[in-house]
Amino acid sequence: MSDHSTTSEWYKNPAEREVLKTDLLTLNMGPQHPATHGVLRVEIKTDSEIVVEAIPHIGYLHRCMEKHCEGLDYRGIIPYTDRMDYLGAMGMEWGYALTLEKMLGTEVPQRAEYIRVLVAELQRIASHLMFFGTYAIDLGAFSPFLYAFQDRETILRIFEELSGARLLYNYIWIGGVWNDITDGQLRRITKFCEEMSESLKKYHALVGENHIFVGRTANVGMMSKELCFDHGATGPILRGSGVNWDLRKNRTYGLYKDLDFDIIVGEGIKGQVGDCWDRYWVRMQEMHESIKIIKQCLDGIEEGPIIGKVPKVIKIPEGEIYMRTECPRGELGYHLISNGGKTPYRLKVKSSCFTHVGLLPEVAKGQMIADFVATIGSIDIVLGEVDR
Amino acid sequence: MHNELAQLINSNVSGSNAEHVARENGDDVLFISSEHILRVCTFLKSAQGYEFNVLQVVTGCDYTDRIEVSYILASFINNLELILKTKLLKENKDHTPELESVCSVWEAANYQERECFDMLGVCFKNHPDPRRILCPDDWEGYPLRKDYVPAEKYNGMVINPEHKINREEIFFGEKLKREAVDPKKISYSWKKPEYFPDGVPESTESE
Structure with missing residues (x-):
């Protein structure tokens, strides 16, 4: 492959570095910067083009959602969970609903389970499409973004019809879902899936195989298995580093145990295992798997009720629980402590993006600034989830 | 799993007082004494048959007289999950109890402990970067404590002015x-x- 490497040769050699020593320049990237995907500020200390130290500053979008939750009833929290990861809101709601259902022992009707998997996987596609588009923009290609948004729009239209909102749905409720899905919508999803599996191949050929794109991402921002475990990275980042781990298989929930799909693991096709290209590739392939899951759901879905028996006023019995689900960006965990009241005593959200920001300083050391932008993009953070 | 693990911890880390608390609803919890948190975590990371190689969460919950800090550990090797808890006595409203940092065991603890300090005022000894993380550096008070009173002014600016509500x-x-x-x-x-x-x-x- 190309001899392009993240760290310049002269930088690796301390003696040469001493000769060329200049003062470090502090550079602020963000909070208003298109490449930081939101209000992330990274304080970079640079030695010419090389990042010596990167310090992420977060909290610009902090709303103390956990404190708000302590004053809300259990149903009222669902819209707040949407506002964490606004690009993958269905996953956020589902995780929360599962946490409460496990505590309450509620049974979810079969149709609702199917709809939940359906919307969660559609959401995964929408979120990964967003990644695909914005990542290409970060690296200088504008047109893939337009293609990605066109397809994402189809999904958002379906969600809008289902829930009345395009991004923040409040759709998955405790014990089921809010609104039933019609046959017409199911047919549209079928059609969308067929078109999508074709266009995904095209998109990959357009971006993933592009020589410039490969040059910018292969062998850049390497994250080893050990680094990922040490920092607690999950989701596509962990899988991109060659670890076969997906909660949908390993700690299965919902209907996933009956569905047939594969876990995509980074193989280092263009460079080494765990580079930016691998993370990109994992997400692209995951969309194919999602389509596979959706097709099985479309075959299996049957008529029936969409919401189970839930008490009118929800009171969670005393105790605590930690529940993890696989969201588009990684593992989402809810740690709920209840004292038997109508509101949670403490609700802690473990967000994957928060952990991934912690990874940045480690990866950034010795990178070129342009490669650092590629690394931030490949991590695919949503600041709403980082700051909560 | 919890009972055996409690015995294992007690026999390997003396004085840790690991205690299994079974819960009727939800997950069981393992309580240990706060002085030995670093040794217990070091042990758990390499314990035969468990190997908790990932730290998921460090968080706390404020009860008026004490703060319970929870460490949620996961093993991606053996597919296990553990809620490890420790009690810290809170003497008064402004008291910030101290606890040993586990950053040397898992790097992930760095950000998690900073958040725990920011939100609940638990000081972590030997933490490499003990700053606030979500709130500004000069923020007063710890928002997730139950006795927290929302600030009215920050740096002379009125928070939530009437005309903006x-x-x-x-x-x-x-x-x-x-x-x-x-x-x-x-x-x-x-x-x-x-x-x-x-x-x-x-x-x-x-x-």
């Missing part, structure tokens, strides 16, 4: 009730008297 939104439920065919179906349960210390104000909307 959207009253129309607050009385949205009232409006719904007036206009609904069956007012009983509208509950707006979020509207509680404790949000209005001077009594629930009248609607400012013109009729």
Whole structure:
């Protein structure tokens, strides 16, 4: 492959570095910067083009959602969970609903389970499409973004019809879902899936195989298995580093145990295992798997009720629980402590993006600034989830 | 799993007082004494048959007399999950109890402990970067404590000035009730008297 490497040769050699020593320049990237995907500020200390130290500053979008939750009833929290990861809101709601259902022992009707998997996987596609588009923009290609948004729009239209909102749905409720899905919508999803599996191949050929794109991402921002475990990275980042781990298989929930799909693991096709290209590739392939899951759901879905028996006023019995689900960006965990009241005593959200920001300083050391932008993009953070 | 693990910890880390607390609902919890948290975590990371190689969460929960800090560990090798807890006594409102940092065991603890300090005021000894993380550096108080009083001013700026509060939104439920065919179906349960210390104000909307 190309001899392009993240760290310049002269930088690796301390003696040469001493000769060329200049003062470090502090550079602020963000909070208003298109490449930081939101209000992330990274304080970079640079030695010419090389990042010596990167310090992420977060909290610009902090709303103390956990404190708000302590004053809300259990149903009222669902819209707040949407506002964490606004690009993958269905996953956020589902995780929360599962946490409460496990505590309450509620049974979810079969149709609702199917709809939940359906919307969660559609959401995964929408979120990964967003990644695909914005990542290409970060690296200088504008047109893939337009293609990605066109397809994402189809999904958002379906969600809008289902829930009345395009991004923040409040759709998955405790014990089921809010609104039933019609046959017409199911047919549209079928059609969308067929078109999508074709266009995904095209998109990959357009971006993933592009020589410039490969040059910018292969062998850049390497994250080893050990680094990922040490920092607690999950989701596509962990899988991109060659670890076969997906909660949908390993700690299965919902209907996933009956569905047939594969876990995509980074193989280092263009460079080494765990580079930016691998993370990109994992997400692209995951969309194919999602389509596979959706097709099985479309075959299996049957008529029936969409919401189970839930008490009118929800009171969670005393105790605590930690529940993890696989969201588009990684593992989402809810740690709920209840004292038997109508509101949670403490609700802690473990967000994957928060952990991934912690990874940045480690990866950034010795990178070129342009490669650092590629690394931030490949991590695919949503600041709403980082700051909560 | 918890009982065996508690015995294993007790026999390997003396004085840790690992205690299995079974819960009727949800997950079981393992309590240990706070002085030995670093040694227990080091042990758990390499314990035969468990190998908790990932630290998921460090968080706390404030009870008026104490703060319970929870460490949620996961093993991606053996597919296990453990809630490890420790109690810290809180002497008064401003007391910040101390605890050993586990950053040397898992790097992930760095950000998690910073968040725990920021939100609950638990000081972690030997932490490489003990700053606030979500709130500004000069913020006062620890928001997730139960006795936290929301600040009125920050650096001379009024927080939530009166003219910026959207009253129309607050009385949205009232409006719904007036206009609904069956007012009983509208509950707006979020509207509680404790949000209005001077009594629930009248609607400012013109009729």
